[in-house]
Amino acid sequence: MSNHRVAIVAGARTPFVKSGKAFASLGPAALAKHAVRGLLDRHKVNPERIEAIAFGAVVPERGKPNLAREIVFEAGLPPHIEAQTVSSYCITGLRTTTIIADAISDGRISAGIAGGVEWLSGSDPSTFNEPSTGLSMGQHTEITRKEWGISRARQDEIALASHRNALGARERLAQEIVSVDGLASDSGPRADTSLEQLAKLKPAFAADGTITAGNSSPVTDGASAVLLMSEKRARQEGQAPLAFIEAMEYAALHPSEGLLMAPAIAVPRLLDRVGLRLKDIDLIEIHEAFAAQVLANAAAWEKGWRGPATDPVNWDRVNVNGSSISVGHPWSATGGRILTTLAYEMARRNAQYGLISMCAAGAMAGAFLLTRQ
Numbered sequence: 065m066s067n068h069r070v071a072i073v074a075g076a077r078t079p080f081v082k083s084g085k086a087f088a089s090l091g092p093a094a095l096a097k098h099a100v101r102g103l104l105d106r107h108k109v110n111p112e113r114i115e116a117i118a119f120g121a122v123v124p125e126r127g128k129p130n131l132a133r134e135i136v137f138e139a140g141l142p143p144h145i146e147a148q149t150v151s152s153y154c155i156t157g158l159r160t161t162t163i164i165a166d167a168i169s170d171g172r173i174s175a176g177i178a179g180g181v182e183w184l185s186g187s188d189p190s191t192f193n194e195p196s197t198g199l200s201m202g203q204h205t206e207i208t209r210k211e212w213g214i215s216r217a218r219q220d221e222i223a224l225a226s227h228r229n230a231l232g233a234r235e236r237l238a239q240e241i242v243s244v245d246g247l248a249s250d251s252g253p254r255a256d257t258s259l260e261q262l263a264k265l266k267p268a269f270a271a272d273g274t275i276t277a278g279n280s281s282p283v284t285d286g287a288s289a290v291l292l293m294s295e296k297r298a299r300q301e302g303q304a305p306l307a308f309i310e311a312m313e314y315a316a317l318h319p320s321e322g323l324l325m326a327p328a329i330a331v332p333r334l335l336d337r338v339g340l341r342l343k344d345i346d347l348i349e350i351h352e353a354f355a356a357q358v359l360a361n362a363a364a365w366e367k368g369w370r371g372p373a374t375d376p377v378n379w380d381r382v383n384v385n386g387s388s389i390s391v392g393h394p395w396s397a398t399g400g401r402i403l404t405t406l407a408y409e410m411a412r413r414n415a416q417y418g419l420i421s422m423c424a425a426g427a428m429a430g431a432f433l434l435t436r437q
Contacts, residue, residue, distance in 0.1 A: 069295040070165045071305035075404025076103035077288035078244045080392030081251040083184040087285040092125040096181040097139045099287035102242025109291060115173040117147040118163040120156035120180040120396040123187050155422050156180045157288065157399020158430035164292050165309050174297040179289035180396030189283050194425060197319050201353065201425060202269035204323035209274060209356035212363050216274035220262040222355035223279040223389050227257040230386025237385060240404050252282055252392045279355040284392035288400030306407035307418060307434040311338050319427045324357040326429030327421045328364035332371030334431045342374040346415035348381050349402045351422040352388040385409060410436055
């Protein structure tokens with residue numbers, strides 16, 4: 065990112081809601097339109113000044129193979145905005161951000177929008193097994209948690225922290241959410257969650273398993289969008305950057321090595337490349353596909369499983385506004401949600417460094433380093 069510094073200027077998203085409920089009559093393009101239009105309107109951004117959009121969806125909308133281009137039209141944006149659609153499982157939102165950030169860094173554009181949407185009301189998520197193995201994500205994660213000795217109790221503690229942090233952050237998160245049909249908050253965070261309640265839930269993927277609906281991310285509809293600009297452009301337009309994208313890293317391994325374990329490669333590699341330690345990071349966002357996956361990757365970082373060993377994880381710095389277990393996980397929208405939440409929290413605290421770790425199906429992962437230096 066050495067040519068033109070890339071600033072995260074603003075972010076917005078729809079509420080994340082349980083699939084089959086409030087957004088069941090909408091669709092990907094409709095949800096995406098709300099996120100993009102809400103982003104521009106709330107932050108008083110002139111659409112004529114946007115040069116490109118990269119948007120993603122794992123489950124495409126019938127008849128709209130280049131969803132990003134349809135968003136341009138359906139959101140009433142200028143037709144000169146070039147658009148491309150991306151699909152890369154749960155790191156789709158990071159991939160679209162990389163496309164726009166690279167274009168800004170190279171000087172091809174100076175302002176663009178990255179985002180993602182998932183409308184799982186129109187599909188059956190249980191049919192999305194890993195193609196190379198035939199197993200679901202949950203089944204793979206049961207294998208991983210056994211290999212890493214992850215306890216049920218610790219998984220439920222991560223889930224409870226996610227709900228408590230999200231509930232405590234409702235007012236902060238409201239600043240990121242644009243209402244859709246009168247709905248202005250996420251459906252997932254539960255005030256009645258407790259360790260006792262979580263312990264009563266039955267295993268979801270294996271009779272002798274420990275992964276439950278309570279310590280897993282729910283099936284969710286939603287969309288997110290992030291406004292990126294070159295630092296020069298942001299300053300010229302009077303936009304105070306929330307944070308800057310300092311570095312990005314992607315990694316992959318074979319699913320047999322741990323379907324959701326690629327962050328164990330991406331995060332140490334990123335930290336090593338920028339010369340930082342985990343203890344240097346003020347805020348850490350770890351995507352919560354499953355609590356077991358969060359814990360297994362953290363253990364792998366500390367052990368030095370596929371890279372240099374890191375410092376111990378300071379859990380007080382992790383997912384301070386909740387994450388996917390409580391907030392929800394519309395696959396392609398989660399990357400934008402995490403980028404937005406982290407950037408705003410860094411601005412509130414004037415934090416120097418923020419780290420993102422995301423796993424994805426296909427045994428892939430993405431990691432971002434944000435800075436306010």
